[in-house]
Amino acid sequence: MAYSDKVVDHFNNPRNMGSFKKDEDGVGTGMVGAPECGDVMKLQIKVQNDTIVDAKFKTFGCGSAIASSSLATEWLKGKTIEEAQKIKNTDIVQELNLPPVKIHCSVLAEDAIKAALADYQKKADGQPADAK
Amino acid sequence: MKLPIFLDNHSTTPMDPRVLEAMLPYFVEKFGNAASRNHAFGWAAEEAVENARKQIAKLIKADSKEIVFTSGATESDNLAIKGVLEMYKEKGTHIITSSTEHRAVLDTAKSLEAKGLATVTYLPVDKRGMVNPDDVRNAITDKTILISVMLANNEIGTINPVQEIGKIAKEKGILFHCDATQGVGKIPVDVQAMGIDLMSFSAHKIYGPKGVGALYVRKKNPRVRISAQMDGGGHERGMRSGTLPVPLIVGFGKACEICDQEMAKESIRLAAMRDRLEAGIMAALEESYLNGHPTNRLPGNLNISFAYVEGESLLMGMKDIALSSGSACTSATLEPSYVLRALGVGVELAHSSIRFGLGRFNTDEEIDYTITKVIEVVTKLREMSPLYEMAKEGVDLKSVQWAAH
Numbered sequence: 001m002a003y004s005d006k007v008v009d010h011f012n013n014p015r016n017m018g019s020f021k022k023d024e025d026g027v028g029t030g031m032v033g034a035p036e037c038g039d040v041m042k043l044q045i046k047v048q049n050d051t052i053v054d055a056k057f058k059t060f061g062c063g064s065a066i067a068s069s070s071l072a073t074e075w076l077k078g079k080t081i082e083e084a085q086k087i088k089n090t091d092i093v094q095e096l097n098l099p100p101v102k103i104h105c106s107v108l109a110e111d112a113i114k115a116a117l118a119d120y121q122k123k124a125d126g127q128p129a130d131a132k
Numbered sequence: 133m134k135l136p137i138f139l140d141n142h143s144t145t146p147m148d149p150r151v152l153e154a155m156l157p158y159f160v161e162k163f164g165n166a167a168s169r170n171h172a173f174g175w176a177a178e179e180a181v182e183n184a185r186k187q188i189a190k191l192i193k194a195d196s197k198e199i200v201f202t203s204g205a206t207e208s209d210n211l212a213i214k215g216v217l218e219m220y221k222e223k224g225t226h227i228i229t230s231s232t233e234h235r236a237v238l239d240t241a242k243s244l245e246a247k248g249l250a251t252v253t254y255l256p257v258d259k260r261g262m263v264n265p266d267d268v269r270n271a272i273t274d275k276t277i278l279i280s281v282m283l284a285n286n287e288i289g290t291i292n293p294v295q296e297i298g299k300i301a302k303e304k305g306i307l308f309h310c311d312a313t314q315g316v317g318k319i320p321v322d323v324q325a326m327g328i329d330l331m332s333f334s335a336h337k338i339y340g341p342k343g344v345g346a347l348y349v350r351k352k353n354p355r356v357r358i359s360a361q362m363d364g365g366g367h368e369r370g371m372r373s374g375t376l377p378v379p380l381i382v383g384f385g386k387a388c389e390i391c392d393q394e395m396a397k398e399s400i401r402l403a404a405m406r407d408r409l410e411a412g413i414m415a416a417l418e419e420s421y422l423n424g425h426p427t428n429r430l431p432g433n434l435n436i437s438f439a440y441v442e443g444e445s446l447l448m449g450m451k452d453i454a455l456s457s458g459s460a461c462t463s464a465t466l467e468p469s470y471v472l473r474a475l476g477v478g479v480e481l482a483h484s485s486i487r488f489g490l491g492r493f494n495t496d497e498e499i500d501y502t503i504t505k506v507i508e509v510v511t512k513l514r515e516m517s518p519l520y521e522m523a524k525e526g527v528d529l530k531s532v533q534w535a536a537h
Binding site for chain 1: 448
């Protein structure tokens with residue numbers, strides 16, 4: 001299978017690869033997927049005044065999964081919480097030219113965004129951070 | 133050193149230039165039909181085919197009359213299994229095979245099962261990938277007509293105790309088919325000593341051309357009969373009709389002759405390179421696991437799982453080295469390797485596996501490059517892996533509740 005240039009670029013030069021401390025103020029963490037399925041994404045956002053000022057990812061998965069999460073962090077930066085909610089997996093598919101067999105990678109990235117936002121919201125609402 | 137490097141010699145092999153040279157006269161000058169009995173063009177073609185038949189038979193210690201040409205090992209497997217079942221169905225319709233066979237055998241068996249034509253026992257393998265001959269013996273019923281067990285596995289290279297299985301088959305009067313596609317030309321094969329009645333193999337795995345293979349069909353003790361699966365002009369003693377592809381057959385013969393002459397030296401060289409590759413990788417990368425048998429395997433085979441990284445991303449990171457992975461992402465089915473699963477390898481480690489297949493034209497320099505590249509890419513991808521991070525933090529990944537999708 002040939003990869004699109006954009007997938008290759010994200011794979012070779014991943015944007016925002018790394019981690020924040022989960023208990024840090026304003027950090028929301030989303031972890032989705034499962035090792036048995038062959039992909040696990042961890043996506044983190046750092047929020048100040050309702051705006052995502054930084055984002056990081058770590059991904060276990062194929063090149064398309066890595067590219068999808070790398071792209072997601074790029075898109076998240078500078079967006080408000082509300083804007084971030086609107087990122088759809090189909091946007092990722094289009095941007096990266098993902099073939100049908102790799103659509104699940106984009107779904108996973110959308111799930112990771114949603115999970116990170118939910119985690120941030122939960123912390124902001126004063127509940128204890130989920131250890132996961 | 134030229135990039136990309138080809139380290140996928142289980143999938144296919146480059147043709148040996150000596151093979152190509154032997155084939156060339158049979159395209160334009162000596163183009164005759166080997167079945168044309170009445171003119172010089174046909175005689176020249178027939179002579180070339182019979183010479184190749186001898187070269188092929190010699191490599192496996194058979195008689196040249198026992199070689200039936202096919203389009204490749206997949207056809208040979210189909211012809212052997214379906215042909216035996218159709219011929220001997222009055223005696224019984226039970227077939228014994230193993231769970232790590234190539235899909236040409238497994239899917240043939242499944243298709244016969246689905247049509248209600250046969251019942252099939254799929255034997256398990258041990259954690260190194262070997263079939264236990266006692267399991268074969270215990271699976272035999274009075275309806276068993278065929279045992280089909282491969283010589284060497286295409287993913288993990290494990291070599292089966294074929295000789296013992298052949299002995300059991302003989303003792304019980306059951307035919308024994310062996311898919312020897314990965315073994316012929318790489319390790320010594322002797323159809324007499326191994327008690328093999330039918331054997332599939334092909335040219336393109338041994339530096340010959342694609343599109344030609346053979347089925348060995350025993351002629352005496354016992355005389356094996358099979359029903360043709362291709363009707364037509366009655367070629368190959370009625371077992372496989374169709375005009376013989378003379379240039380391909382000539383190439384197949386030459387490839388076998390070269391293997392026969394050079395196998396002893398070549399296998400030592402390949403095993404030494406493979407061992408160096410294995411040692412170089414294992415010494416540098418923790419939590420790398422060998423899949424298959426540590427010693428009883430093909431000289432050019434190495435299959436390793438690298439924990440916490442996914443196979444397809446590994447292949448992508450090493451794009452100037454041609455390799456193969458048991459990861460689901462590289463297969464059409466989205467299921468990780470059934471061979472590794474049959475060994476009891478966990479799904480996550482099956483996703484993380486890489487198969488290295490060394491061949492005649494690989495060099496020490498290429499192996500050194502590969503060692504460096506594997507270490508570099510695995511290290512980089514582990515840095516990127518949330519699983520590796522968690523493992524380093526002391527999290528037991530098995531205890532995590534994953535949000536599976």
